[in-house]
Amino acid sequence: MTLPRIGVFDSGVGGLTVLKAMSEQLPAHYLYFGDTARLPYGTKSAETVARYAIGATRFLEAQNIDLLVIACNTATALAFPRIKDAAHVPVVGVVEPGAAMAAELSKSRAAIVIATEATVSSHAYRDALQRHGLTTHEKACPLFVPLVEEGWIEHPVTEQVARIYLAEALAQAPERADVLVLACTHYPLIAPLLRRIVPEHMQIVDSAESTARVVKKIIEKDVICHPERSEGASAAERSRRTPMDAKVSPAEHRTFRFYATDSTDKFKRLATRFLGRQVDHVEHVDLGG
Ligand code: DGL
Numbered sequence: 001m002t003l004p005r006i007g008v009f010d011s012g013v014g015g016l017t018v019l020k021a022m023s024e025q026l027p028a029h030y031l032y033f034g035d036t037a038r039l040p041y042g043t044k045s046a047e048t049v050a051r052y053a054i055g056a057t058r059f060l061e062a063q064n065i066d067l068l069v070i071a072c073n074t075a076t077a078l079a080f081p082r083i084k085d086a087a088h089v090p091v092v093g094v095v096e097p098g099a100a101m102a103a104e105l106s107k108s109r110a111a112i113v114i115a116t117e118a119t120v121s122s123h124a125y126r127d128a129l130q131r132h133g134l135t136t137h138e139k140a141c142p143l144f145v146p147l148v149e150e151g152w153i154e155h156p157v158t159e160q161v162a163r164i165y166l167a168e169a170l171a172q173a174p175e176r177a178d179v180l181v182l183a184c185t186h187y188p189l190i191a192p193l194l195r196r197i198v199p200e201h202m203q204i205v206d207s208a209e210s211t212a213r214v215v216k217k218i219i220e221k222d223v224i225c226h227p228e229r230s231e232g233a234s235a236a237e238r239s240r241r242t243p244m245d246a247k248v249s250p251a252e253h254r255t256f257r258f259y260a261t262d263s264t265d266k267f268k269r270l271a272t273r274f275l276g277r278q279v280d281h282v283e284h285v286d287l288g289g
Pocket residue numbers: 010011012014015039040041042043071072073074075116119145183184185186
C-alpha cells in the first residue's frame with residue numbers, strides 16, 4: 001500500500017503538535033523538519049522568515065513529498081504566499097484552518113487571537129477572520145514559547161503569566177468575544193491551563209487540530225482520489241493509490257522521519273513532550289545561511 005508523503009515544517013519542535021494531530025487522523029509517511037538552529041521565528045522579520053521557510057520547503061521537496069504543511073503559525077502568517085509560490089506541491093498553512101474553525105464556532109462573531117509578536121504584527125489572523133465576518137482582538141504572548149519549552153506546562157509561573165496576558169486581552173477585546181484562537185504551535189500544550197482561566201462561555205480553537213482536519217480532507221479528496229493533483233509523487237506511485245488508502249487506521253500505517261538544524265539530542269528530548277511519544281532518530285541538516 002502506498003501512503004502519501006507529507007512534509008511538515010516548523011521553526012522547531014512546536015509543529016509536532018500539528019504532526020501529532022495529523023498522525024492521529026491520517027495514515028501517511030510524515031517527514032518533519034524543525035529549523036531549531038534558527039528559532040524563534042516569532043521575533044524575526046517577514047523577509048528572514050520567508051527565506052528560512054523557502055529553504056526548508058526546498059529540502060522537504062527533495063525528499064519527494066506530496067504535500068507540505070506549514071505547521072508554524074509565524075511562518076504561515078508572514079510568508080504563506082511566498083512559500084506557496086516557491087513550492088511545487090500543494091501547501092497548507094495553519095492560519096486559514098484556525099480561522100475557519102473559529103468562524104464555525106463563534107456565535108457572537110468576535111474572537112481573541114493569541115500568538116507570537118510577529119504573527120500578531122502581521123495581522124494575518126485578523127484578516128482571515130475578517131473574511132469570515134469576525135471582529136478580532138490580537139494579543140502577543142511572547143513568554144509562552146520559552147515557558148512551554150522549559151516544560152512548565154502546569155506551573156504556577158505559567159499560570160500567573162497566562163492570567164496577566166488573558167486579563168489584558170479580555171479587557172481590550174469586544175465583550176461579546178466567544179472564541180479564543182491558539183495561534184502558535186506551543187499553545188495547545190497549555191490549553192488545559194488556559195481553559196481554567198478564560199470565561200466558561202469561551203470556546204478554545206486549537207489551530208493544530210483544525211489544520212489536521214483540513215489536511216485529511218485534502219489527502220482523501222484531492223491527492224488520493226485525484227492523484228493527478230499530487231505533483232510531488234511519481235506517476236507510478238500515483239497510479240498505485242486508491243481512495244481506500246486513506247481509510248486505513250492511522251495508528252497502523254504511519255511512519256515518521258525527523259530532521260533538525262540544531263542539536264538532535266535536544267530535539268529528541270523536547271519532541272517526546274510535544275508529540276507524546278518517544279523519538280529515537282533525528283537527522284541533522286545544515287541548510288546554511
Ligand atoms: N512555531 C512558532 C509559531 O507557531 C513559535 C516558535 C517560534 O517563535 O519560532 O508561531
